[in-house]
Amino acid sequence: MDDISTSTLFIVLGVLLFISAYFSGSETGMMSVNPYRLKHLANQNNKGAIRVSKLLKRPDRLIGLILIGNNLVNIAASAIATIIGLRLYGDLGIAIATIILTLVILIFAEVTPKTLAALHPERIAFPSSALLSPLLKLFYPLVWLINWITNGLLALMGISPEKHQGNSLSAEELRTVVHEAGALIPEQHQNMLVGVLDLENATVEDIMTPRNEIIGIDINDEWKDIERQLANFQYSRILLYRDNIDDAIGFAHPRELMRLLLKDQLTKASLLRSTSEIYFIPEGTPLNVQLLKFQHAKDRIGLVVDEYGDIQGLVTLADILEEVVGEFTTDIAEDSNDDIVAQPDGTFLIDGSINLRDLNREMKMTLPTDGPKTLNGLILEYLEEIPQGRLSIKLAGYPFEIVDVQDNMIKSVRLLVSPKKAVLKKPAR
Structure with a gap:
């Protein structure tokens, strides 16, 4: 190294930091790609998506390759920074080089590229895969050796990369995905998709x-x-x-x-x-x-x-x-009978026999449905007796007034609630 000028060492150090940033960004980009969009693009014969899909089939090998490259580059950069520090400041230069190099690597080779890759994973992952694919073949023996050791350690903990289940979603997770889709899925379609998922509940x-x-x-x-x-x-x-x-x-x-x-x-x-x-x-x-x-x-x-x-x-x-x-519905009988009727004073008159699921859906409420199936049944369970006349109660935070009781059943109930909390999806006829 004595024959290499300090300016040349700075250039080499800059190149190594750039390569380190490449490996850091590639790692984050590869792991941040939306797996469902990736499958869609791969089905559309997008070459970048196909390359990334192949690499992600064995994430242990991909991570092994990236970490090998990143660590080799960072160690080389550390050695060169130490030499530059010794030339410029003597023994004190080692400490100075360590501090400065740590800050430079964190800012330019770790945080910045990883943040960029997290925000734009496809822009980073697809081009990077063109270089990572041949690198994996070139360094495959070393990657295989490291993976063999690490997979052995994982096997002791009962984990197998070969049995990786991918990105399967539970019904609750899929429901969250649908709700979070926002404008990508029209509200009516969201309700239908959630409705299908709710059938099992x-x-x-x-x-x-x-x-x-x-x-x-x-x-x-x-x-x-x-x-x-x-x-x-x-x-x-x-x-x-x-x-x-x-x-x-x-x-x-x-x-x-x-x-x-x-x-x-x-x-x-x-x-x-x-x-x-x-x-x-x-x-x-x-x-x-x-x-x-x-x-x-x-x-x-x-x-x-x-x-x-x-x-x-x-x-x-x-x-x-x-x-x-x-x-x-096309039934005349159903069209002529409304279970929920909006009143001029802003309250709602509700038939006591209405199904709680229908009431929750129409009024956007959250009354419990794991017990009685009707509003009459829910109120009777709460009161533990049949009311003899008008009575005001609060169920699940919603104020109700019992209006009519006949034949041991609550025939009608008034919902005393602000339209901000309960609004009919369609006006009562």
Whole structure:
């Protein structure tokens, strides 16, 4: 080194610091690349993305290569800085060189390039991969040796790089990704995606029509009464039963009834023959499971039964789809009955039988849904008795006033809350 001028040593030191910055930035850039965008670009035959994907398949080898290069360069830079310090300041120059070099490396070879790479990972990672790929082949024996030693140490701790699971996401993590997408995904699409994820968190009991609200036709009634009911029926499936819901016979399709009517063959006997077999659903079935079961059974409606076989309610394919895409209905009966009515004074009059999930969705509230399924049930559980008249209570931080109680049920409730906390998604009709 004595024959090399000090100015030349400064140039070499600057080159080494630049190379150190390259390795530092490459490491951060490679590890900061969005894995899903990377896969998308690789599928689009982006050469840089393909190179980075290959390197990231074995991150232990990539990190080993980068750290080998970075440490060799930093050690060489330290040796040269020591020589420069000795030439300029003698023995004191060693301490001066150490302090100055540490600051220079931190600022120019570590913090700055890594910050830049973290902010723009693709701009750093894609070009860097063009040099890292041949370097990995060149230094492969040394990288393999170091990885063999380090992987052996990791194996003692029960960790295997070969079994690296990549960047899989749980349902909760994916839900966070959807919410954080912001303007990249329209709000309506976000709600649909979250709705699909939420299917596994809800059961058929959460969305079913309770048995006391199931509308059907008692086949034991007089034929004239049955004909009148058929003429006014407003649903796509007609449930037939004997005397009570527990003795259900089956579902009749209006299209089949129309065919029989056109042939003048519609009688009680033909009505019974036209019914389809009832599809029973065990209570507690998750909605995502039931959706697949409907698809497999080629059916779209079923009766929910408890462990004793008693009918608890009715669920349709449309009920499950509404959990994903939001409410839609073509039933006149449903259109003419609003469970939530906005009042002139800013309060809301709510039907006590409303499903809590529907109430939370419509009013953007957070009432608990892990217990009772209706607002009436939630209030009765809280009070532990049936109220005898008007009563004001607070549930989950929301003030309610019980307005009407009939037949041991809370028929209507007033929500006394500011529109800032609860706003209808669509105006009440």
